[in-house]
Every structure is written in C-alpha cells, then in structure tokens.
Amino acid sequence: MITRISSLFVIIACACIVRAYPYGELSGVQGVTAFSLGLVILGGYLLGELISLLTLPRITGYLLAGMLAGPCLGGMLSQATVKNLTLIDQIALSLIALSAGGELRLDTLRKQWKGIVSITLSQTIGVFVLGTAAFALTSAFFPFMRDDPWTTRIAAGLVFGAISVAQSPATTIALISETRSKGVCTDITLGTAVLKDVMVIILFTITLSVDHLLELEGASISMQPFISLGGELLFSILTGLATGWGIAFFLSRVNSDPVLFLLAFSYLISVGSHSIHLDPVLICVVAGIWVTNTTEQGEKLLSIIGKGSLVIYVIFFCVAGAALDLNALQTMSVLAVLLTLIRMALLALTTGAGVAIAKPPIRSPWTYWMGFLPQAGVSLGLVMVLRREAFWWGDKMATLLVACIALNQIFGPILMKIAFQQSGETRAASNNRTAPDEAKSSA
Template identity: 30%
Template sequence: MGVLELSRVARHYLSAALLLPTASAVGQLCQRHLKLALITGFFVSGVLCGPSCLGFLTSDALRDLEFIEKVCLGLIGISAGSELRLKELGNVGKQILWLVLSICVATWVIVFSSTMVLLPKTTLASIVSSDKIPILSSIVATIMLARSPASAVAVLKELEAKGPFATVSLAVIIVKDVIVIVLFSLNLATARLSFHREEESAIITHALTTLFKINVAAALGVFGAFVQRKLFSMKIGGERSQRKIGCLYLVASAAFVFYTSELFGAEPLLACLVLGATKVNLEPNPTKKDFVSVLHDVMPTIYMAFFALAGASVHIDTLPHFFQPAFFVYSARLLSLYAGTKIGSKLGGSAEEHKEIGWMAYVTQAGIAMGLSKSVLLQFPEWAGPFFTFLVCIILMNQVTGPTMYKAALTALGETKV
C-alpha cells in the first residue's frame, strides 16, 4: 500500500470519526423531540452525510470503511448472543418455538403471495421472464423473515428493558435469523439452478456445503469464546487499564472470528452470536462478569458507528421509483407479523397482552437483510440492480419504523427502566 493510498484511507477514517458527534446529536434530537429510537437517529445522520446527500462520506470512503462495519457487526453479533441466557429461557422454550414457527410461516406465505401479484407490474417484468417471478418472490419472502438483532439489542440497552417479553422477543429474533440464513442459501441455490442452468447435483452439493458451513461458524464461535477466556483471565495493570485492555481484546476477537468465518466461507454473524452465547452460558463467573462489563462499555459507540455507516450506504436517489410497490410489501409484512405473532402467542401460551402488541418487536430490519440483498446483487448483477433497490426500499421502511414500534411495545408492557 503506497503513501498516497495510506493517506486516503487515513482521511476516510478521520471523516468517519468526525461523523460520530453528528450521529450522536441527531440521535439525541430524534429521541427527545421526535420520540424515535436512538438508532433511527444514527441511521438518518448517516443518510444525510452519505454520497446521496451531502457527500461528507464518499463511495470510496465507504469501501475503505468496510473493515469498521464488519468489526461493528461482529461485536453486535456477540452482544446479541450474550442476551441468550439459557437458564432464563428454560421456562419459555415453548413460546419461542411456536412464535418462530408461526411468524416464519405467516410471513413467508403472505409476503410471497403479495410479491407474486406485485412483481409482474414493476420494471422487473421487462428484465426477467414470468417463470422466474416465483423464484424472486421466494427470495423476497425469505429476506422479509430476517430481523435485526443489532437493532433489538440497541433498543433493549437504550431502555434498560428487562422482563418476559424482552427475553422471549430477543430469543425469537436470534433464532429466526439463523433459520433465515439457511433458507436464503437454499433460495440462492435454486435461483442459480434457474438462471445459470446449474446441474441439480451442484445444487445438492451447495445445500450440504451450507449446512457444513453453519457447523464451522458454530465451532469458530466456541473457539473465540475459549480464547477470550484466556485473555480476560490475564490481569495487567490497575482496574482502569484492565478495562481498556478488555475493550481491545473484545474488538480483536470480534475481528478475528468475523474474518476467519469469511475466510472459511461460513456465516460470520452466526459465529459471533455463538461466541456471545457461549461466554454468558459456559463461562466462569469472574471472567463472565468482566466480559459483560466491557461489552456494556463499548457497545454504545459500536451502535452509533454501525447504523451511521449503514445509513450512509443508502442511495436514496433511486428509492422513489420503488416506493409504492415497496410500501405494499411492507404493509403485507406487518399484517403477516401480526397474524403470526397472535397465533404463535396463543399456541405457546404467552401472556394475553403479548398477543396484540407482540408483533411490534419483529418489524425492524437492518444489517442481515441488507447483506442478504447484496448477496443477490453480487450473484446476478445482470438483472438484480432494480431488484436490490426494491428490497432496500422495504428494508428502510422496516428500519425507520421498527425500533419505535419495539420501544412502544416494551413501554406498554412495563418492561423499561427509562
């Protein structure tokens, strides 16, 4: 890497650092005056500073900042996994199972049906043949199953929320996203069979490879937790120095697990989820306490950076063309979440008040949904450009409205401290 390139990268990292105070200010403004979640404000600040608006962060800058985004996503995965305390979930396993099943089935069926009707009326009809519409509809329906553990954990931390609903909803979100990753891989394999005319044997091989990579991700997560135990057991300097070193350990382990997972072709976010869950469920109390304390210190800044950069990545100039069809699918998804949550709550024996407003916990989409959408674009660049924009429109609607809905549900159920 030459001097000029190093200078450019350093300048882009400085620009990102200067974005954080802006994100903080906009987040506080949205929270205090508009009654929105903090992360919505962070996201909006990123949109304003991104290439599509003020241009404070350019497209080249965003490419150079991918390392920061991935490390943030890894830490968010660890934080989400740390919320899965198995002892606390023992009494609500039935609720989680029925909620996951009913929400997934209701969302997939309703969104698939809606998209089957809608896509032939969009510009995609002139790009792909009609026999491909069911495949695209299945991809949309599968991506719409995704939720955002990052957003969920950020809202829970912001409100200091604790209680049965907070515990069950976060568990459902995490379990559902693991299922989404598997289903999406199978959808992508089917799409390759249809568009690239791959042999059926190759698709079967891909499906088996996907299952193997899930196991690899889990193994990497457990290994990362073991390495962290060794690091956190080392005492260096005083308490303040130890906490700073602990933050460095945490960031380094998130980067290691995330990039190692990518190197092996495994799912990085799943690996980080496993790491966090392993730490809080199998770790000895002294090192677990240090881990949770350091995680609590570092996460506010991580949320700010991640959602600001996610907002900056959005190209808002192309969004108006897809607003109407995206709003149709967005509305269909809300209906499916309401139906699925109500059925799942009834079958799982959830509290009566959860049946009517529980669906509000599952609206938000962010990193995972965006990442899956980008995967489609990378696999099929010849036609997926408009399809990607269509998906981004829906994801943005879910991202902007979802955190506020979750916040309202937690407040209505009396599970917040602030």
C-alpha cells in the same frame, strides 16, 4: 437541548468549511476517513440525543445522521469513505453480536422456549409462504415483471419471502440496551432474532436452489450449496464455541487489558471469518452464549463491552445509515412501500399466530409484532448474493429489496420501541440518562 443543537451546528459548519479546502483529498484516505468517522460519531450522538427528545429511539437519530451525511443526501461521506469505514463497522458488529449472545441466558430462554420456537416457526413459515404468494400476486402490477410468466414471479416471490423473514439482531440488542428492557417480551424477541438469523440463511440457500430450477435452463438440484452451507454453519458454531472458551479463559486467567483483547478478537473474527467463509455474527453470538452460560465471566464480558457500547452503536448505525441506498428508495418508492406494508401485515398475522399457540405472558399481544420489523446487515448481505446470481430480474429485484430494507431500517426501530414500551418492560426513565447518578457518584 440548546447545547446539543448549537454543538451540532458548529460541527456541521466546521465540516462544511473544511470540505471547501481544495487539496484535502491529497491528504490521502487517512484524513478523509478520520474526519468522516469523527463527524459520524459526534453528529450521530448529538442527533440521537435530539431525536430522543421526541421519544423516538436514539438509533433512529444515528441512522438519520448517517443518511444526512451519506453519499445520497449531504455528500459529506462519499461512497469510497463509507466503504473505508466497513472494517470499523464490522468490528462494531462483532462486538454487538458478542453482547447479544452474552445477553442470551439459557435458563431464561428455557422458560420461554415455547414462545421463541412457536413465534420463530410461525414467522419463518408464515412470512415466507404468504410473502411469496403475496409477491407473486401483486407483481402483476410491477412495471418490470408485468409480462413475465408465473414461474418468474414465483421465483422472485421466494426471494422476497425469504428476505422478509430476516430480522436485525444488532438493532434488537441496541434497542434493548437503550430502553433497558427486561422481561418475557424482550427475551422472546432477542431469542427469535438470533434464531431467525440462522433460519433465514438456510431458507435463502433453499430459495436460490429452487429459483435455479425454475429460472435457469438445464439446472438441477445440487447438494453442493447445502453441504457448503451446513459446513459453514457447523464450523461457525464450532469456532464460536472455541472462541467463547478462549474469551472466558482470557477473562478468568489472564485478564490483562481485556478491552484490547476484545478489540483484537473482533478484528480477527471480522477479517478471518470472511477469508475462511464463516459467519462472523453467528460466531460471536455463539461465543457470547458460551461465555454467559457455561462460565462465570458473562457479567464481566458484558460490562467491558458495555463501557464502550455507545461508541459502538453510534458508529454501527451511522455507517448503516450512510450506506443506505436512498436512490433505490427514490426509484422504487411506491412498490417498496407496498411490499413493506405487506411484510408488516404478515408479521402481525404470524406473530399473533405464534403467540396464540404458545400463550406467553405478554401484556400487549396486539402490538408485539412491531418488535420484529427492523432489518439491516444480514438482509443486505443476502441481497448482495442475489445480485451475483444469473437471474435477469436479479438487479431490479435487488434494488426493490434494498428500498424495502431501507424502509424497515428507518421505521423498524421506532415501532420496535413502541412494542417494548407497550409491553411495559422498558425502564420508566429510559429517555433520561443515568448520568446524574454516575456523575454524583464520581464526584
């Protein structure tokens, strides 16, 4: 522990001293971004290790490191630097999604399909409907919506309901990997997270169309958003299948420099999917599912990604932490806490309903809902879409939602870890590194 604390101190001291150099910005983007990335990797890892001593998940430490170094708190990473790290962050996300897909074994899912479907449906419908109603009722007390008509409150409530459904597959897979969880609970959580990732995009598109009808004069139901969404999802799945086939072919036939190949693949998906309007996470998840379930290369794929998984997680969650808009949390703290508590209650209720219907063999049904709280990229992406819309309340609502997502992102992993521990599916030695074994074997 002393090693880690003192090293963290040295790194921060180095960073602070060097930042005092007056002409550093003249070194161009390369110096600043590389320095920030290094700080994020080392600082995030060390803080994650220290946090794990408190039995908290390491990714909370990574998020915390990002927040502390980020533009809202420490200021060591400026807004521009965080933006510059986006591409590296997206590459990391693609690899995380690929590994999430790779972990989804259809034969296991087939055994748990009842649980996955019932929990996904009960959460999607329940959280969406009840969340909309709860928001519409409570918004009478919100300063920026107090005097608005019911239609506006319902319109904003629909957005809240839709975004409340979203769950972060990246956090889910990172936590499963960290706690090395295995079992019914883990399978259902991962399956639900991936399924809800698709459901929430559909739900949000429907929501925006209804909102247009409610809020904008002369608006009518247009099929265009649904056709383009359908096309986007279909092409993402087809691209995922094709790339999955390509990965399996490469790993089985060529197998030269697979790390390089996967990095190039992730880069191509990260950059390419945006330019042709496809969903990179869905492509990678489908590709991973294809490789694991239709070929014999699944283990190899997971092992290649696994070798660099720590670097990937640290970069992804630190950048996510740095990108968190803590100013939004500060300005809307009371409302954000209220809405986060409402979301928690709804998730507890609907997860309980889903479990009651499917009756999966779960050891701790009372704490299981905690596994569905974390939110990250997809939710923030949807908020960005909301900002682009012409609703007058869009900006205020977006700030409030960002604050809620920040709370879910901070506390979600902690509660998720508790849920996994309560289910008894984590490895007993999850907090101890396996390094001694590895070190012994390499020695």
